[in-house]
Amino acid sequence: MAHRLGVIADDFTGATDIAGFMVANGWRVTQLIGHGPAEVPAEVDAVVISLKSRSCPVEQAVADSLAALERLQELGCDRFFFKYCSTFDSTAEGNIGPVTDALLTALDQDFTVICPALPVNGRTVCHGNLFVNGVLLNESGMKDHPVTPMRDASLPRLMAAQANGKVGLVDYQAVLAGAGAVKAKLAELQADGINYAVLDTLTMADLPVLGEAVSELTLVTGGSGLGAGLARHATGGEGAALARELGAPDAAGRAVVLSGSCSQMTNAQVAAYRQQAPHRMVEVESCLSDPEACAIELADWVAAQPASPAPMLYATQPADALARIQAEYGAVRASEAVEGVFARIAARLAEQGFSKFIVAGGETSGIVTQSLAVSGFHIGPQIAPGVPWVRALDKPLSLALKSGNFGDEQFFAKAQEFYHD
Secondary structure (H helix, E strand, C coil): CCCCEEEEECCHHHHHHHHHHHHHCCCCEEEEECCCCCCCCCCCCEEEEECCCCCCCHHHHHHHHHHHHHHHHHCCCCEEEEECCCCCCCECCECHHHHHHHHHHHCCCCCEEEECCEHHHCEEEECCEEEECCEEHHHCHHHHCCCCCCCCCEHHHHHHHHCCCCEEEECHHHHHHCHHHHHHHHHHHHHCCCCEEEECECCCCHHHHHHHHHCCCCEEEECHHHHHHHHHHHHCCCCHHHHHHCCCCCCCCEEEEEECCCCHHHHHHHHHHHCCCCEEECCHHHHHHCHHHHHHHHHHHHHHCCCCCCCEEECCCCHHHHHHHHHHHCHHHHHHHHHHHHHHHHHHHHHCCEEEEEEECHHHHHHHHHHCCCCEEEEEEEEECCEEEEEECCCCCEEEEECCCCCCCCHHHHHHCCCCC
C-alpha cells in the first residue's frame, strides 16, 4: 500500500502554501479546514489540515494539533508533516517546540528534522542560521513582527528555548554530498541522543535531496520547501498538470480582493493595485463602532463596482500607521474587529454571487474561509511560489490565500489572469 502523508499546518495560508508546492511537484492533495468532511478522495497522496495554531496559547495549539493528527490517522495517513512558516514564526514559549514534542510523543518517536527553508522566496539556512533574502532573520522585517517578533536567527537556539529535547545540525557539506550522506548524518545525530536535526538548505535543488533523506521518518517538520522536496522525490514531478486542473478557478462569477496583511510586500501590492482597480479602505474605527453596518456598506459598495478588475477592500497599513492604530485601539482589539468585518463582507458577497476571493494575510484568510463555511479544497495552479488557487470541495467557490510577504507587487492582478481570457 502506498504511503499517504498527513500535514498539520499552523495557519490557513501556510496550508495552501505547502499544498501548492506539493501539487506543483506532482502530488494530488486535498486540504481540509479544521477536521473537514468525513471523507477525502481515495487517490490523494497527501491530506493537509489547516489550523489557526501559530499564535494561539500553547495549550490550545498542542490540543488542536493532536486532534488533527488523530483525524489524519483516521484518513489513512501513516507519515506526518508539521508545517510552520518559513520564517519560523514563534515565541520563546512556542508554539513550534511544544507542538513538535507533543506530536513526537503521540507517534512514539524521539527524532525529527527542522527545515523551514524556502529558497525560491529567499528563506535559506546556513550553519543553522535562518536568512531572509540574504539577511539574518533577526535583522529582517521579522524582527518587529507584531505577534511573533524574531530576535534570533539561530534555529538551534530558537528550538532549544521552546522544546524539551536536544538540537543538532546537518550542515551544508552533508547536503552537497547527497541524500545518502544526509541520512548517515541523521543516523549519527539520533545515535548521539539528538531529538531535532536542523537542515542547512541554500537552493531549491537541495530540497529533493532532503526529501529523499527524510522520506522514511514518521514525522518531519518544516516549511513548504521540504514538502516540495518530498513530492519531487516521490514523483519526479509527473502528474502536476492534472493535479492543478482540479483546483483551477472557474471563469464564472465575480471576484473581490480582501487585504488584511500589513507586511511590507502586501503594502506594495496594495499600493500597486490601487492604481488599477476600485478600492476602499476598511477603517478600524468603523469596524469597532458598528461592525454590521460597516460590513453591509462596504460589501454593497463592492457589488456596485465593475466586475473587472476586481474591486479591493483593504485594511493594510504601513508600519508607522499600524503602530498608531494599535496604540489607540489595542492590537488585539483592532485586529479582531477588522477580521470580523472581513468575515461579514465575505459572507454577504458570497450570497450576492461572488465566487472568487483573493485574500492577503494569514489571519484574514482564516476568518474569510471560515465565514464562507468551506470544509476543504482542491489545490490548483500557483499564482506565485507558495500561493495557489484553491477550489472548495463542496461549493462553487475559489480562493487565493496569500501569506503576507509572498508574491510580487502585481500579485492581485496576476491572480485574475488565471480565469480571464
